[in-house]
Amino acid sequence: MLEALTLLLVFQLVGETVTFAFGLPIPGPVIGLAALLATLALRPALLVRIKPTSTALLSHLSLLFVPAGVGVMAHFARLEDEGFAIVVAIVCSTLLAIVATAATAALLMKRRAPGR
Amino acid sequence: MHPVADTWVYLSASPLLWLALTLVAYLLAFTLYRRSGFNPLVNPVAIAIVLLVAVLLATHTSYQTYFDGAQFVHFLLGPATVALAVPLIEQWEKLRANWFALSVALVVGVLVASGSAVLIAHALGASPRTLASLAPKSVTTPVAMGISEKIGGLASLTAVAVVITGIVGSALARYVLNAMRIPDHAIRGFALGLAAHGQGVARAFVVSEEMGAFAGLAMGLTALASALLLPWFARWLLALL
Numbered sequence A: 001m002l003e004a005l006t007l008l009l010v011f012q013l014v015g016e017t018v019t020f021a022f023g024l025p026i027p028g029p030v031i032g033l034a035a036l037l038a039t040l041a042l043r044p045a046l047l048v049r050i051k052p053t054s055t056a057l058l059s060h061l062s063l064l065f066v067p068a069g070v071g072v073m074a075h076f077a078r079l080e081d082e083g084f085a086i087v088v089a090i091v092c093s094t095l096l097a098i099v100a101t102a103a104t105a106a107l108l109m110k111r112r113a114p115g116r
Numbered sequence B: 001m002h003p004v005a006d007t008w009v010y011l012s013a014s015p016l017l018w019l020a021l022t023l024v025a026y027l028l029a030f031t032l033y034r035r036s037g038f039n040p041l042v043n044p045v046a047i048a049i050v051l052l053v054a055v056l057l058a059t060h061t062s063y064q065t066y067f068d069g070a071q072f073v074h075f076l077l078g079p080a081t082v083a084l085a086v087p088l089i090e091q092w093e094k095l096r097a098n099w100f101a102l103s104v105a106l107v108v109g110v111l112v113a114s115g116s117a118v119l120i121a122h123a124l125g126a127s128p129r130t131l132a133s134l135a136p137k138s139v140t141t142p143v144a145m146g147i148s149e150k151i152g153g154l155a156s157l158t159a160v161a162v163v164i165t166g167i168v169g170s171a172l173a174r175y176v177l178n179a180m181r182i183p184d185h186a187i188r189g190f191a192l193g194l195a196a197h198g199q200g201v202a203r204a205f206v207v208s209e210e211m212g213a214f215a216g217l218a219m220g221l222t223a224l225a226s227a228l229l230l231p232w233f234a235r236w237l238l239a240l241l
Helices: A002-022 A028-042 A046-059 A061-112 B004-012 B015-035 B044-058 B063-075 B077-083 B085-090 B092-097 B099-123 B128-134 B141-150 B155-179 B185-207 B209-240
Strands: none
Touching (some): A002 A028, A002 B077, A028 A046, A028 B077, A028 B085, A028 B209, A046 A061, A046 B077, A046 B185, A061 B015, A061 B044, A061 B063, A061 B099, A061 B128, A061 B155, A061 B185, B004 B015, B044 B063, B044 B155, B063 B077, B077 B085, B077 B141, B077 B185, B085 B092, B092 B099, B099 B128, B099 B185, B099 B209, B128 B209, B141 B209, B155 B185, B185 B209
16 A cells, blocks of 8 residues: 555656646646556556555545535635526536537447447 | 633644544545435535535634645545546556547537536626636646636636536436436546546446546546646637627
8 A cells, every 4th residue: 555655646746747847737647647557558567556545545536525625615705796607607517518528429439339 | 621612722723623524524425425325416525515614614714724634635636636547547448449539529528618617607797707717617626726827717716616516517417428328338437527527537436447437537638638728718718708
């Protein structure tokens, strides 16, 4: 577990360093993800060593959004004025995004593999 | 022995109390979620947030004080994002076979998620600052906050919008995708991860490993594509309004 956690943090650190040094618009952890993906493709043996820790971390991914969500209390004044617009916009746009993404992927994947 | 009030003053100023309460609130919420048979409408994030906000308001605690403790949980978003490489490599073959369809769906999804949020909020009279804060709402928190700052939004409002998006997406995706008659877990996961970032990924892993992996892929790619596209797209859209 310690080994895996260290590896995840080191890859994140590499990502943050690259992002900052080159002034990239891409966030550090995403670069870290890409770097770890490339490393796993080159050294498949690494997978079994980090899998338990990464699975544990990902199985409670939703917990990690709680602190940011509690920040809603700092915006009560704005929500009083614009809450309706914000909530309607979020609900509708999220549903539209799901429909647009799934419809596009389904259409293009069906054309490639007609048997499915 | 110290009086109760002194003990409270001491504890409420320490990170330990708010860190512990964040975990307790989430575990309570998660227990409800499990008892409901993982019903997507019983969203653990929403329940935990309501519990914590109620405690903070009742004890007159500021968000800043709370976050001093809760930041340790918030910090783990970084390594968790890196960890998504693991489910991704395990779905590599299916990913490679469908890269074209998924790339097109990615760009369409990112632009629809952001553009429709801005247009709908504008039609309902939201201020320019709020519009800019809503533009990156489907992107995972740290990235969304960065984009928001770049286009004149409020990073903290964006963080809230991102979490609400995650709650809505993971609660309702099942019904939308069933109505569309899309059974493929790869496509369902991809749409969920694109529209509802990490919370969509968490929901997808409850359903299946394959769905979770494609949701994780979509979340990572959405962060990447949004970081590249949204600063330009959102600025252009906001200038039109």
